[in-house]
Amino acid sequence: MSATPRAEAPARAPVTRRLLGRQPIGALFAAPYVLFWLALFAWPMGLAVVISFRDYFFAAPGAQVERPFVGLDNYAQALSDPVVHRAALNVAIFILINVPLTVVLALVLAAALNTALPLRTMFRSAYYVPYVTASVAMVGVWLWLFSSGGLVNSLAGGLAPDPSWLVNSFWAMPIIALFATWKQLGFYVLLYLAALQNIPETLYEAAKVDGAGVVRRFRAVTVPGVRSATTLVVILATIVGANFFTEPYLLTGGGGPNQASISPVLLMYQEGIQQGEAGYAAAIGVVLAVFVMGVSLVYRRFVEEGEPA
């Protein structure tokens, strides 16, 4: 690879440099990561698509079994399955509750943290604590808070829904969305705080001189200033919304009541691993991944067009 026969010694260095770069050893340094990337990211990604086109079932390691190619059957089945529709609806419910709540609350708290207030470093840490704590542990507390004889119901009194929150087909999904919002908010507060700190103070001064009030300054300076952070929030919240599993598995007892809080990943677990319909579950995964990437691309484009060059 290195030596072209015609090249003389002095000319050779630039050729290899052009071929391999100035420090080809860099490829060797990156190699371990690249190998893991190939084996545990690229390969399974391809495998997901292959599996999704087959009637794929599990066999003992090493056993040769036939897994017939079924074309788009798994996709057709997924797109017409009412449980898949319910899971898609739940992703939509999750996003519709989670995104506006996250954007508003995180922005308000970040704006408050960005002013010189007492104890603000302490507050900043407090918001981050749920984010670094295991979902399983936090679900335990929410199970108790929202159980039929729990604190929330004893506070709500006659307003408590019947059946109780987590076993109520209307309330199960909103509670899951609320849980996820609460748990993740600290991360988004930090994201907005960083964005707010990047807005030059002079912009606010100039707006003030021009006679802009607080609300006007917020809309004309703050909102555009945190626009890229908002895009990131929307994209990340969409990814979280498409990915949630622990909450319906534990908080609402396996996507209950009656699949009302089923999530796509929980469905993939039930169909693919519990029922052994790996091909079907892989097809749901591919559809979901295409959806998430589509949403990310659309938002990104949307923001790049809106941004001044």
Place this chain on the structure above:
Amino acid sequence: MSATSVNRSDPSGETVGGTAATTPNAPSATREGSRLRRVAGFLALLAGAIVFLFPFYYMIVGAMQREPDPTVSGAFPDPSNLTLANLEAINGRVDLLGSLLNSAIFTGGVILLTLVLGLLAGYSLARLEFRGRALVFGGMLLTLILPFQLLLIPLYVMIVRTYGLADTYLGMIVPFAVNATAVFIFRQFFRSLPAELFDAARIDGASELQILMRVAIPMSKPAILTAVLVSFIGPWNEFLWPFLITKEAAMQPLAVSLANYITTVAASAANPFGAILAGATVLAIPAVVIFLAFQRYFLQTDIGASLKG
């Protein structure tokens, strides 16, 4: 919109009417407004902190109550009524120490692998010029964009069915090796070091491996600590993956064994919430303590910016 009319919509608006009426001139109105805004901001932060921290407090209270008391007064129990019996109860059903050890091995393995791969790849991406560098970088970006659920079924097929790595630490650990965040942290850090440092070492005849080991790594303690902390939280709290691949209770990390307790055993226990919350507290404490001890590494607001490259 004038400053006074904005003040009226302030959440703490009780006193605003009075000041607005007596201050038609702009300067003092703004000053009053900003003080009210500071009070409102502080109250918002305080309310946020209570909402964020109450579930933690309630988890610990619930974990130590003899009888679950979901009333409001139950949230502020008499200290003499507190007990460690729930800890014994959960320890009777779940091997707490064994599970903690599994969590530690799983987490430690991920951290070790992440550091080795991340330092090598981060250094090569930041400081070495080689063919394919842009490709490696692009591939890494792809892992951030592509959602994990696409890989769920194929990773399960590969690790459990093809390689028979169910109920092994290796099977738990390896999917987490493709961790782009650590590579980014190191790449960003090595890029921030002066180029002369590396050039001087090269002129002195040091090999790239020597430069990495003797120049770059000794200087990157803060980056290493950040990477360790960031890669600690993920696997310590992870539920879905270890849940999928461990069937043997003796191999399960604490998040998985606690979740299994919640879904199966809790129904037959005398004080299920007490035992669940005791387990949740044990699971939560290591992550929260590490977060509180190293807050500034978690809260560096430039991590988000560093991801943009």
